[in-house]
Amino acid sequence: MTDVKDILGKTLPADEPPLTMDPQRLLARGQRRHLKRRIGFAGGGLAVIAAATAGVLLLPNLAPAATTDTAADSTTEEATEPPTMDPTRGPEVEVDPPGPDLTEHTEMLRTGFAENYPNLVFGEPYFEPEREPFALAEIEQQDPTDWEIPYSGGASIEDTDGARIGDVFVELYEPGGWTDEPVEMSRWAFHVMPGNVYSCWESADVGIFTECSDSTGPGGEEVVMIVQEKGHSRDDIDEVSVGAIIFRTDGTALKGYFECSSGDEDEESSAASCSADTMDADVFAEILMGLPEVPITDGED
Numbered sequence: 001m002t003d004v005k006d007i008l009g010k011t012l013p014a015d016e017p018p019l020t021m022d023p024q025r026l027l028a029r030g031q032r033r034h035l036k037r038r039i040g041f042a043g044g045g046l047a048v049i050a051a052a053t054a055g056v057l058l059l060p061n062l063a064p065a066a067t068t069d070t071a072a073d074s075t076t077e078e079a080t081e082p083p084t085m086d087p088t089r090g091p092e093v094e095v096d097p098p099g100p101d102l103t104e105h106t107e108m109l110r111t112g113f114a115e116n117y118p119n120l121v122f123g124e125p126y127f128e129p130e131r132e133p134f135a136l137a138e139i140e141q142q143d144p145t146d147w148e149i150p151y152s153g154g155a156s157i158e159d160t161d162g163a164r165i166g167d168v169f170v171e172l173y174e175p176g177g178w179t180d181e182p183v184e185m186s187r188w189a190f191h192v193m194p195g196n197v198y199s200c201w202e203s204a205d206v207g208i209f210t211e212c213s214d215s216t217g218p219g220g221e222e223v224v225m226i227v228q229e230k231g232h233s234r235d236d237i238d239e240v241s242v243g244a245i246i247f248r249t250d251g252t253a254l255k256g257y258f259e260c261s262s263g264d265e266d267e268e269s270s271a272a273s274c275s276a277d278t279m280d281a282d283v284f285a286e287i288l289m290g291l292p293e294v295p296i297t298d299g300e301d
Contacts, residue, residue, distance in 0.1 A: 099137070099138050100151075100295030100297065101295075102136040102137075102151060102172075102295070104292055105136055105172070105291050105292060106132075106134050106135050106136050106153065108287075108290060108291055108292075109134040109136075109153070109170060109287065109291070110122070110133060110134050112286075112287035112290065113134075113155070113168065113287065116283045116287070117279070117283075119159065119160060120157050120158070120159065120165065121157070121158045121159070121160060121162075122134070122155040122156070122157060122168065123155060123156045123157075123158065124155070124156060125153075125154045125155060125156055125167065126156040126164075126167055127167075128154075131153070131154075133154075133155035133156075134153045134154065134155050134168075134170065135153050136151045136152065136153040136170065136172065137151060137152065137153065138151050138152075139151070139152050150171040150172055150173045150174070150255075151171065151172040151294075151295075152169070152170065152171045152172075153169075153170050154167060154168050154169040154170060155167070155168050157258070157260075157278075163273075165260060165273070165274075165278060166240075166258055166259055166260030166261070166274065166278065167258070167259050167260070168256070168257070168258050168279075169190070169255075169256065169257055169259070170254075170255070170256045170288075171254070171255045171256075172252070172253075172254055172255075172291075172294045173197070173252055173253040173254070173255070173294065174251075174252060174294060174295070174296050174297065175250070175251030175252060175296065177194075177195060178194070178195055178196065178197055178253075179195060179196060179197070180197065180222060180247045180253070181196075182196065182198055182199050182200045182201075182212070182224075183196035183198070183199045183201070184201065185199070185201045186199035186201050187201075187206070187208060187230075188228075188241070189210060189226045189228035189241045189243075189257070190226070190241055190243060190255065190257045190259075197245055197253060197255060198224060198226060198245055198255070200212035200226065202228075207230055207231050207232055207233070208228065208229075208230050209228070209229045209230070209234055210226065210227070210228040210229075211226070211227045211228075212224060212225070212226050213225045213281075217246065217285075217289055218289075219248070219249065219289075220249050221246050221247055221248045221249060221289065222246070222247040223244065223245075223246055223247075223285050223289075224244065224245045224247070225243070225244045225281035225282065225284070225285055226241065226242070226243055226244070226245075226257070226281065227240075227241075227242050227276055227281060228240070228241040228242075229276055237262075237274070237276075238261060238262055238274070239259070239260070239261045239262075239274065240258075240259065240260050240261075240274050240275065240276045240278075241257055241258070241259050242257060242258045242276055242278075242279050242280070242281050242284070243255065243256050243257025243258060243281060243284045244256060244257070244281050244282075244284035244285035244288060245288075246285065246288045246289055248293075248294070250293070250294075250296075252293070252294035252296070253294075254288040254289075254291060254294065255288075256284045256287065256288050257284065258278065258279040258284075260274035260275075260278065261274055262274035
């Protein structure tokens with residue numbers, strides 16, 4: 001390896017006074033700094049050696065001083081010291097506030113249906129097996145609309161022998177962009193487009209037979225009860241919907257209905273015996289009217 005002293009001797013003019021620093025000491029110091037920063041800071045270590053050599057070539061009269069070396073080492077160490085972080089603090093995550101407590105509503109639904117239909121077994125919703133029976137929760141809104149997404153829950157229904165019968169659905173509506181008037185045309189009594197809560201439309205031509213009744217409850221609420229059957233004729237029914245809707249005077253609404261199907265190609269979702277006599281719209285109306293007030297969140301997310 002070429003000696004640093006030889007390099008300096010060839011670079012400096014002949015009439016330059018003798019060096020006042022030891023080139024070997026300079027090289028050793030650079031090597032020490034390089035070793036200190038070798039892991040993770042290799043480029044920085046090489047830059048330090050290059051800068052030191054350039055300084056010697058350009059400033060031959062620079063004399064080393066203990067205080068200067070100490071300050072340089074201290075400055076370099078501070079510059080490469082990684083910033084400290086508080087391990088007790090994590091990233092700040094915005095957490096949505098908890099929704100309304102619907103525990104009382106859920107328990108009253110379970111009790112009401114169990115008492116009125118002791119020969120039926122109400123289990124986890126068929127299409128949402130991770131949910132508890134009748135556990136009400138806010139529906140995840142997919143697209144922004146003027147329609148207030150309701151709180152929804154339900155249960156699957158079996159007989160005491162384990163044979164599937166159908167499903168029960170319950171929805172609670174806050175005041176919002178929906179109407180208490182029935183939609184003029186819909187193939188489904190309860191599955192209607194946003195803005196409408198139910199349909200009383202019927203057409204024998206397409207095999208939809210619907211009966212609707214409208215009355216006033218003891219608290220001034222509007223009570224709508226619906227029985228809808230679908231099939232080739234009234235004597236050949238494949239699908240049934242039975243339920244009730246309560247429009248309260250505070251602008252909220254409650255909807256509950258039973259559905260079954262005996263003509264489904266999917267055998268697991270088809271009921272062995274689908275009949276409008278399985279559940280009664282009057283019972284739905286009674287259970288819904290007994291529920292507590294529907295929580296109103298004033299449009300808060």
